Amino acid sequence: MKAARWTLGIVGDLLVTAGLLLLLFVGWQLWWTDVTANRTQDATVSTLTRDFAETPAPTGPTSEQPKAVPFGKAFAIVRIPRLGADYARPLLQGTSRDVLEDGIGHYDGTAGPGAIGNFAVAGHRTTYGRPFHDIDKLRTGDVVVVETKTAYSVYAVKRHEIVAPTDVQVIAPVPDKPGAKPTERWMTMTACHPKYSAAQRYVVFAELVKTYPRADGLPAGTLAVPKGA
Template identity: 50%
Template sequence: MRRAVSALGELLLTAGVLTLLFVVWQLHWTDLTSGRAQAATVSSLTERWDAGAPAAPAAAPAPTASAAAPAVPDVDQSPPTGDAFAVVYVPRFGPDYAVPVVEGTGTEELKEGIGHYAGTALPGQVGNLALAGHRVTYGKPFHLIADLRPGDAVVVATATRWFTYRVASSQVVSPRQVSVIAPVPDRPGEDPTQAWLTMTACHPMHSARERYVVHALLESAQDRSAGPPASLAAAG
């Protein structure tokens, strides 16, 4: 009996150590490795864009949030799944925040950065540019999503343009409430006349029970050759 209890104790201790190691790997090691990979992707994209090399497609400028006429995009298809095609900057998240946007929202894509929901608008297009990101693990690009406030800038850079969106609202919804990424958020079936951006992440922290959702409207667009927009100034 004593041997059995001792063996059971050793098994439980081993299981505890393995569980602890898994948690450390999941919460910290994936952040480190994915964060480095995402930073390398951002550097690669921006170097290529600044050099004027061909890059993944980006939409043409859309009207401002108050305009009613639809934009005329220079492409009508998203890039292949897994390809990085844009970079998101959020001054509220810090001056060094820059995360690549990759096509798709599957497990592998979300390891590479912020995922773009297939079929939703491209940067600058009228409709809803819908994005997903982790709040914990794999670089946790949306870790501070709940800190965003109305009026905060969310800047999306592509090979040719900078797009500045301004946060309009936030909400917590069920994972089944997919209407938040409709062309007009929460109004499925309605034709869009504005350019929206929607960010989604699991909520609460360390749980997938709900989704934290932020909606923003396009404020302005400018050519990349003009340099970064004033909206990239640090949040107050």
């Protein structure tokens, strides 16, 4: 009996320890990764803002071509007024796990900001700064601004869709129409769905309204927070 009680005691202690370690891991995943990622992403936005200001701005319309951007490099800033007046996240080339820990990722092979085709991006909905945590709050007509060293590309949200992770047609040159020749300028934002799960993908489609050269700046009120946000 004494040996059995001793064994049960050891097992109980091990289970308690395992439970505490699991709680610490969950806390690290859901909280600490946000803290460290937000610091990194804020620093990247600050660096991009400074670099953009120091780069001579062209006066004609232009777009950033992704093929010229090295994998993992930050090349743009994404601003979404619906998600807050201070919402600004770095956009990096690629969508690998390491890249998405540092900001929003641009799908290789898709169009660049402001270009004809489908400018497709991905972001975490939980952990690592969760840039697309509230992607489901975007409404039709909401503005998404993509700022590069050459231009501001302003998109307006058109529709939402929930798909399986294997439904890659959402990032086709013409969203949801594989093989079709693109004539319009789309932006597709993807994130895991539901929150705290990767069972599906939440997708938001936005269409380009206009591209403004950096020399011209953005029209007043473009980044104003929508009423009710």
